[in-house]
Amino acid sequence: MWDGALTSMTSLFRDMGLVFLAFAASCVLGVLTNSFRRAPLPTVYENPETRMLRSLSSAAEMIPREPALLEFQAVLRTWKDSAALFVDAREPAFFDEGHIPRSVNLPRDEILRSKTIGELADKSRPVIVYCSEEGCEDGKIVAKGLLALGHSKVSLYTGGWEEWSASGSPVEK
Amino acid sequence: MVGLGLAGRKMIPRIFVSSVFLVAGLLKLWDPLAFADGIAAFHVFPAWSINVLAMGIPYFEILTGIGILSGRTRSAAALAACGLSVCFVLLYASALARGIDVKCACFGKWEILQASTRVGFVRAIALLGLSAWVYTKALLPYQRNRGAECSGERTRPRVP
Numbered sequence: 001m002w003d004g005a006l007t008s009m010t011s012l013f014r015d016m017g018l019v020f021l022a023f024a025a026s027c028v029l030g031v032l033t034n035s036f037r038r039a040p041l042p043t044v045y046e047n048p049e050t051r052m053l054r055s056l057s058s059a060a061e062m063i064p065r066e067p068a069l070l071e072f073q074a075v076l077r078t079w080k081d082s083a084a085l086f087v088d089a090r091e092p093a094f095f096d097e098g099h100i101p102r103s104v105n106l107p108r109d110e111i112l113r114s115k116t117i118g119e120l121a122d123k124s125r126p127v128i129v130y131c132s133e134e135g136c137e138d139g140k141i142v143a144k145g146l147l148a149l150g151h152s153k154v155s156l157y158t159g160g161w162e163e164w165s166a167s168g169s170p171v172e173k
Numbered sequence: 174m175v176g177l178g179l180a181g182r183k184m185i186p187r188i189f190v191s192s193v194f195l196v197a198g199l200l201k202l203w204d205p206l207a208f209a210d211g212i213a214a215f216h217v218f219p220a221w222s223i224n225v226l227a228m229g230i231p232y233f234e235i236l237t238g239i240g241i242l243s244g245r246t247r248s249a250a251a252l253a254a255c256g257l258s259v260c261f262v263l264l265y266a267s268a269l270a271r272g273i274d275v276k277c278a279c280f281g282k283w284e285i286l287q288a289s290t291r292v293g294f295v296r297a298i299a300l301l302g303l304s305a306w307v308y309t310k311a312l313l314p315y316q317r318n319r320g321a322e323c324s325g326e327r328t329r330p331r332v333p
Contacts, residue, residue, distance in 0.1 A: 008312065011248060011312060012252075014249070015248050015249040015252040016252065018246065018249035019249055019252055019253045019256060022233060022236050022237075022240075022249075022253065023229070023233050023253075025232075025236075026229040026230070026231075026232035026233035026236060027225055027226075027228065027229030027233075028229075029229070029232050030205075030225070030227075030228030030229035030230075030231065030232050031225065031228055031229070033228075034205070034228050037205075039206075041205055041206060041209060041224045041227060041228060042224065043221070043224060044220050044221050044224065045209055045213055045220045045221075045223035045224045045227075046220075047210075047213060048210060
């Protein structure tokens with residue numbers, strides 16, 4: 001009986017060794033052949049949203065058009081005429097503290113969500129993107145992202161929230 | 174089962190398990206990105222390991238499928254099939270326990286074969302049962318041979 005059990009254990013350990021070797025060889029083979037693929041997988045996994053954002057950013061970089069830059073007076077006039085949709089590129093916490101009335105919040109990491117925002121469905125509608133201040137990069141990224149997504153009339157309000165709120169213009173919370 | 178002898182009938186589970194792993198491996202090899210997304214959907218593996226698994230597991234499954242059909246490596250391949258099936262069962266069980274709806278892309282992007290978490294769990298258990306059956310049948314010739322050696326007979330392992 002013991003002999004039979006020993007035989008089974010020996011064959012089990014032999015099999016386990018073979019399985020381990022085969023698994024290691026498969027991983028090595030997979031990594032090696034990956035480099036010959038047309039679209040090789042990166043070393044570290046990226047989720048579909050990150051992949052899309054990355055391709056979107058590279059598409060945005062390739063776009064020769066820059067968003068038009070707008071000064072405060074032009075922005076105020078447009079806002080009064082309700083002639084454009086205002087997009088706040090800041091994080092939701094800052095947006096909740098106060099924003100330009102009738103604007104929608106679209107942080108850079110959620111740019112793909114723009115497809116679900118009803119106000120952005122019409123891609124020919126003028127859009128004015130703003131951020132916290134002049135040096136804020138997020139406004140530029142969101143504006144270029146919207147251009148990459150097919151919006152034709154995208155402008156960037158350079159002064160941003162800081163200039164708007166300091167001017168005593170209406171704000172919404 | 175007219176026309177099939179005992180050996181032929183014993184081959185059916187082997188051929189079935191082997192085909193499942195071969196087809197699954199080849200389809201994953203065709204689209205490793207979909208498989209990587211499938212692995213990530215379980216929210217179990219760290220990001221650095223997902224793509225390595227997505228690149229390696231298809232080859233491992235193909236080797237397992239071929240090994241089950243061959244004579245010498247059958248028990249090791251069947252053990253690999255059991256190991257993979259246990260992993261699938263555990264992953265699906267954890268997904269069910271956490272209420273995650275998983276599309277594992279176990280058969281690539283083929284929507285028709287992408288099962289819900291519950292169906293995937295049942296499928297993994299069925300595969301584990303069949304793989305275990307193939308493994309026990311693969312071990313039998315060695316045990317018979319050992320028994321014969323102990324009683325003074327010298328025989329070679331019978332590999333159907």
